[in-house]
Amino acid sequence: MFDMIPVNEPLLNGNEKKYLNECIDTGWISSEGPFIKAFEEKMAARVGRKYGIAVSNGSVALDAAILALGIGKGDEVIMPAFTIISCAAAIVRAGAVPVLVDSDPEDWNMDVTQIEAKITPNTKAIMVVHIYGLPVNMKAVMEIADKHGLRVIEDAAEQHGQTYNGKPIGSFGDISTFSFYPNKHITTGEGGMIVTDSEELAEKCRSLRNLCFIPEKRFLHHELGHNFRMTNMQAALGLAQLERLDEFVSIKRTMGKKYTGILKNQPGIQLPPESNEDAENIYWVFGVVLDDSIPFDAETAMKKLGSMKIGTRPFFWPMHEQPVFQKMGLFAGESYPIAERIARRGFYLPSGLALKTGDIDIVCKAVAEILN
Known part of the structure; x- marks a missing residue:
């Protein structure tokens, strides 16, 4: 007889315990601490991006990405019908409208040949979601986006370490997101990351994750933000996982x-x-x-x-x-x-x-x- 074979079990036998002990020994256990910046920088570098913004999970990474791009009421975002609900939920919560395309029957990704027919004057972005193991045809997506002046949001939650024609997944479009749920290649228990090459988008995402505090007067707010912060302990786990x-x-x-x-x-x-x-x-x-x-x-x-x-x-x-x-x-x-x-x-x-x-x-x- 054998015990239940679980659908997922992570590997946590690298530097995870060492880095977590460092958090405890130094007292840096909250959303401030050196592991957060280190994890952001190394994750961004790994996927060829300039900026990384660590957040509390992959779902809120999508929320922040949508809001940072200024997508809102009446805007349309084209996305796959087959994906996790977080993708559509982020669009709906922003007051925008998700517009669906069907799947490719072979690799289960969005059928990119259906995208262009769904574009209207209200279309603002394409949300790409790389499903399970193989990436979406990004060449086709980027050509369509460039032709129609659309933003591209890349959900790379399921494909840490994957490449498309040699280019890292997470490096495409205006903004990309990752999840670090326990069944992902890299886990922080719960956690997520936004990566981008735009300094403006990076700053907007940092503000949104931290209640939109302003530097000049901490508890004065011109916008409503969220508490999307990642803890130093989660980042410590993530850094140890990223090393492997x-x-x-x-x-x-x-x-x-x-x-x-x-x-x-x-x-x-x-x-x-x-x-x-x-x-x-x-x-x-x-x-x-x-x-x-x-x-x-x-x-x-x-x-x-x-x-x-x-x-x-x-x-x-x-x-x-x-x-x-x-x-x-x-x-x-x-x-x-x-x-x-x-x-x-x-x-x-x-x-x-x-x-x-x-x-x-x-x-x-x-x-x-x-x-x-």
């Missing part, structure tokens, strides 16, 4: 190749592509989609695997099918068939950095058993 990012990317790719090697001849299941012309898969998670020939959906598959002590997690649920947005009257009558299908038939297998090679064999055997 290349190692973590290698672990993930080895994991993905092993899964693929075992499951590639398994009928009834679609695996993530190993690569495309722009990048090698980074396997943030190892997602699979059930073929239509399988007489049950992802929810049933996950229950079956759960009974066999295999942890799983469902794919994202499409934005146009979110009850909260339907109550607001958004996306009425809209359909995005690829996003709808992969949401219902897709899920991901244990993919954490601490996953053991032998565990992958156990997981694959269980997958074969439920499909056969």
